[in-house]
Amino acid sequence: MASSSSYSNSPCAACKFLRRKCMPDCIFAPYFPPEEPQKFANVHKIFGASNVSKLLNEVQPHQREDAVNSLAYEAEARIKDPVYGCVGAISVLQRQVIRLQKELDATNADLIRYTCNNNNNDDLPGQGSANQGGGGSSSTSLGQQSPSDYYYPSPWNNY
Amino acid sequence: MASSSSYSNSPCAACKFLRRKCMPDCIFAPYFPPEEPQKFANVHKIFGASNVSKLLNEVQPHQREDAVNSLAYEAEARIKDPVYGCVGAISVLQRQVIRLQKELDATNADLIRYTCNNNNNDDLPGQGSANQGGGGSSSTSLGQQSPSDYYYPSPWNNY
Numbered sequence: 381m382a383s384s385s386s387y388s389n390s391p392c393a394a395c396k397f398l399r400r401k402c403m404p405d406c407i408f409a410p411y412f413p414p415e416e417p418q419k420f421a422n423v424h425k426i427f428g429a430s431n432v433s434k435l436l437n438e439v440q441p442h443q444r445e446d447a448v449n450s451l452a453y454e455a456e457a458r459i460k461d462p463v464y465g466c467v468g469a470i471s472v473l474q475r476q477v478i479r480l481q482k483e484l485d486a487t488n489a490d491l492i493r494y495t496c497n498n499n500n501n502d503d504l505p506g507q508g509s510a511n512q513g514g515g516g517s518s519s520t521s522l523g524q525q526s527p528s529d530y531y532y533p534s535p536w537n538n539y
Numbered sequence: 540m541a542s543s544s545s546y547s548n549s550p551c552a553a554c555k556f557l558r559r560k561c562m563p564d565c566i567f568a569p570y571f572p573p574e575e576p577q578k579f580a581n582v583h584k585i586f587g588a589s590n591v592s593k594l595l596n597e598v599q600p601h602q603r604e605d606a607v608n609s610l611a612y613e614a615e616a617r618i619k620d621p622v623y624g625c626v627g628a629i630s631v632l633q634r635q636v637i638r639l640q641k642e643l644d645a646t647n648a649d650l651i652r653y654t655c656n657n658n659n660n661d662d663l664p665g666q667g668s669a670n671q672g673g674g675g676s677s678s679t680s681l682g683q684q685s686p687s688d689y690y691y692p693s694p695w696n697n698y
Binding site for chain 2: 430431435447451453474476
């Protein structure tokens with residue numbers, strides 16, 4: 381929840397930063413409480429107060445807190461990593477998804493090979509064989525993931 | 540590679556957008572060729588030309604192309620999704636990584652259970668048992684992933 385209501389006597393972090401009077405209808409006040417000055421300083425440095433204000437006016441009021449939080453996340457990431465910002469995180473996560481999917485496919489292939497080679501072996505009381513969709517805790521893990529289920533377009537190819 | 544060198548007779552996309560003369564030392568020209576006008580329009584809309592110029596001057600020349608491309612990626616994502624921008628992609632990818640890791644752990648557990656229950660069965664010529672680290676195509680997949688190897692801090696909890 382936006383948390384500035386208890387600070388109505390103080391200007392919000394944005395108005396304090398911009399050295400202006402914080403009016404009751406200030407678009408920033410609900411999302412930039414005075415006790416979080418760095419949040420506004422970051423989004424101001426990366427996006428500019430005017431752009432943030434424009435964006436807040438373009439989205440629905442109930443979406444503004446999420447919008448501010450995502451802007452603050454992007455701004456902080458860009459300050460920490462001026463070259464890649466949070467796009468670096470996307471690349472890292474994409475590589476992790478691809479690696480995990482490959483490992484899962486290979487492990488599923490191993491499991492299927494084991495169950496096929498032991499298809500006459502019924503010494504697992506109470507469990508069906510894995511290639512029949514039974515087999516313990518991961519009965520769904522034998523299903524192949526559709527590439528479209530996990531693939532997210534790479535920001536660019538040479539990163 | 541930056542690609543504006545063959546367009547030295549045309550102003551770069553940034554100078555054309557800003558209606559100013561494109562000088563030989565234009566900071567934007569190598570990264571905003573005239574044939575990609577939308578690229579600059581997007582970063583200008585989201586970050587502002589002044590902020591982009593400042594950021595380019597803060598990073599090393601060899602990093603500027605990557606910096607521009609990551610800014611362009613972020614800007615396009617924010618235009619498509621004004622509330623979450625590319626932070627939405629981070630949340631999606633994080634959930635995929637967590638889901639895949641759980642599936643992989645469960646599949647590995649199944650595989651270990653099968654090999655333990657069949658530890659006297661040596662009808663897989665040429666292959667060691669999986670719980671000894673052998674076992675075909677995914678010999679590395681039995682290793683548990685360290686959470687720190689895939690976990691990336693969530694942008695926020697309630698997304």
